[in-house]
Amino acid sequence: xxxxxxxxxxxxxxxxxxxxxxxxxxxxxxxxxxxxxxxxxxxxxxxxxxxxxxxxxxxxxxxxxxxxxxxxxxxxxxxxxxxxxxxxxxxxxxxxxxxxxxxxxxxxxxxxxxxxxxxxxxxxxxxxxxxxxxxxxxxxxxxxxxxxxxxxxxxxxxxxxxxxxxxxxxxxxxxxxxxxxxxxxxxxxxxxxxxxxxxxxxxxxxxxxxxxxxxxxxxxxxxxxxxxxxxxxxxxxxxxxxxxxxxxxxxxxxxxxxxxxxxxxxxxxxxxxxxxxxxxxxxxxxxxxxxxxxxxxxxxxxxxxxxxxxxxxxxxxxxxxxxxxxxxxxxxxxxxxxxxx
Numbered sequence: 424x425x426x427x428x429x430x431x432x433x434x435x436x437x438x439x440x441x442x443x444x445x446x447x448x449x450x451x452x453x454x455x456x457x458x459x460x461x462x463x464x465x466x467x468x469x470x471x472x473x474x475x476x477x478x479x480x481x482x483x484x485x486x487x488x489x490x491x492x493x494x495x496x497x498x499x500x501x502x503x504x505x506x507x508x509x510x511x512x513x514x515x516x517x518x519x520x521x522x523x524x525x526x527x528x529x530x531x532x533x534x535x536x537x538x539x540x541x542x543x544x545x546x547x548x549x550x551x552x553x554x555x556x557x558x559x560x561x562x563x564x565x566x567x568x569x570x571x572x573x574x575x576x577x578x579x580x581x582x583x584x585x586x587x588x589x590x591x592x593x594x595x596x597x598x599x600x601x602x603x604x605x606x607x608x609x610x611x612x613x614x615x616x617x618x619x620x621x622x623x624x625x626x627x628x629x630x631x632x633x634x635x636x637x638x639x640x641x642x643x644x645x646x647x648x649x650x651x652x653x654x655x656x657x658x659x660x661x662x663x664x665x666x667x668x669x670x671x672x673x674x675x676x677x678x679x680x681x682x683x684x685x686x687x688x689x690x691x692x693x694x695x696x697x698x699x700x701x702x703x704x705x706x707x708x709x710x711x712x713x714x715x716x717x718x719x720x721x722x723x724x725x726x727x728x729x730x731x732x733x734x735x736x737x738x739x740x741x742x743x744x745x746x747x748x749x750x751x752x753x754x755x756x757x758x759x760x761x762x763x764x
Contacts, residue, residue: 432492433459434483434507436466438521439593442499460486463592492516500602502526505533512541519546519719523613524738526604531742535735544722546729547738548715551614554684556629558707564622569679572622573656575650577615577675580663598642599639604644605749608633611662612747619651619658621732621741626651630757649748687693
């Protein structure tokens with residue numbers, strides 16, 4: 424195979440996850456960070472000095488318009504993701520965008536439509552996808568080791584973006600309902616929504632609750648719960664920006680007809696009916712699924728669809744669950760999904 428060097432541009436840097444991703448991009452010998460665009464001068468200076476990016480622009484729009492790129496790493500506010508994908512799609516540029524997919528399902532639908540029309544790869548980069556324990560859990564659920572799922576729950580929690588040290592560039596938009604889509608609900612219910620969409624697709628009914636329980640400054644919500652009803656299962660998404668301690672229980676947890684799987688630290692706990700509990704050490708991450716950039720380039724080079732948690736299809740369904748959960752929380756009315764097929 425010809426030693427292609429992928430030209431990578433960075434569209435916005437206000438999502439703090441981007442710096443960890445840039446560490447991965449710069450270690451790849453088949454990639455070159457050639458440009459970046461962001462309205463914030465401090466972020467432009469940071470990417471130039473830390474990563475030696477040769478060209479920086481005062482906007483991501485100008486960067487995409489002026490550069491000849493193969494891949495764009497997007498790290499914007501949630502409500503800007505669709506604009507970035509549409510602009511990249513118009514130039515045939517592949518996109519990897521940080522989680523969640525968008526601020527609402529309408530924007531997520533735009534992203535899917537643009538990617539499909541242009542034939543580009545669109546990956547939504549979920550950090551959970553690169554966890555050895557989560558990958559081990561996924562393999563065993565899909566292999567049917569606990570039977571068909573009847574219950575899945577993921578709680579995602581910390582003490583709040585500002586309190587744990589996120590940059591001002593990040594938490595300012597996380598606390599803006601229009602830019603984020605909600606508060607903790609969008610930022611942290613998204614993980615379970617993505618997993619439930621991966622394992623069970625779209626639910627038949629969604630309800631949700633959100634509130635400001637602790638913060639004494641304006642946030643859309645600092646705690647939230649979304650409940651999903653499937654024909655034969657429940658999904659639970661919990662989000663919290665007020666948790667000062669570690670998780671008290673295994674997380675995530677899946678129950679099936681024949682057993683259960685739960686992540687506890689770096690171990691996986693498997694119970695099967697009539698058998699002793701197994702404590703499993705997940706196998707190490709394996710190529711090409713050790714990180715987002717690696718998997719995206721693998722799919723580009725082999726013309727394979729992006730599958731699993733990071734696919735645009737699963738991420739879109741997760742976004743629909745989130746939008747329904749927020750609507751239910753705000754109206755007090757359960758959202759019912761039309762049955763397909």
